[in-house]
Each structure stands twice: as structure tokens, then as C-alpha cells.
Amino acid sequence: MAYDVDVGSVRDALEALPAAALVALAEVLDVLERAPWSGDPLVDRNPDGAVRTMTFAGTGLVTYVIVEHLGRVDLLQLHWAG
Template sequence: MYRYEIVADARAQVDGLPTEALVHYAELIAFLELTPNEGPPYRDDNPDSGMRRMIFGHDGEGLAVYVVLEQDRRVVVVSVTWVG
């Protein structure tokens, strides 16, 4: 299992999510704690990077960008965007 963390800017973005998005974000956290490397790479031209992205939400309204720190078994969310 990985430890979930979030940077201050991303925390502010999560705090601004609409209520209906919070359930989807909670599901994303569970995913990140278990299998963060299943997310696609942030940049397709660098597939081995620890920086990943994941679309979330009922209709894919959200995008989270995160870094997997494998040596520490940590996942750090650096950006959260919601377009719904």
C-alpha cells in the first residue's frame, strides 16, 4: 500500500471541488493508495516517469496529476482539475 499525500495548491483545488465530485475523488484516493502505477504517464514520451495522471468522475470531468515515489511507497498529488 502507498501513502497518499497532497501538496498545498492541489489541496486548495480539492477544497474547491463541487460536492458531487468528492465521492469520485475519494475513489481516486483509494486507487492511488493501492495501484498508482496503473495510471498513464503524464507525458506519453516519458512512460517510465514517476509522474502520472488519472481521469476521474462519472463522465471523466476530473484530472489528477500525481507523482509516485516508489522508494518511499508514497503518492503525491500535485494538481486536481474539475471541468464539470
């Protein structure tokens, strides 16, 4: 199953990323389309929770929620410390 990835709520943060970070984030988005459950759970005591995180480019972090019944992944936060 391929998931749709909604980046609407992090659009401002996306526009502020440098080119190298955008390339790395594009790779993460590709993974989220195919295997969003491969990210780390946001809360360790809830390992099956739908809110998850994934790192990118060594200093980036994306937090997202998997809306399984809609086949969608919604990005919630995007952090870049590079």
C-alpha cells in the same frame, strides 16, 4: 504494498470540489493507495515515468508523482471542469 497519498499541495482545489466530485476523487485516491502505476504517464515518450495522471468523474484530472522509495504518492495538480 500500500502507498501513502499526500494531498497537501492540492488542498485548495479539494475544498472547491462539489460533493459528487469528492466521491469520485475518493475512489481515485483509493486506487492510488493500491496501484498508482495504473495511471497514464504524463509524457507518452516516457511510459515508465513516475509523473502520471488519472481522470475522475468524467471531467476531473489529477496529476501525481510516485515516490517509490518512500512508498508515497504526491498529488501535484487537481483540475475540475464540471
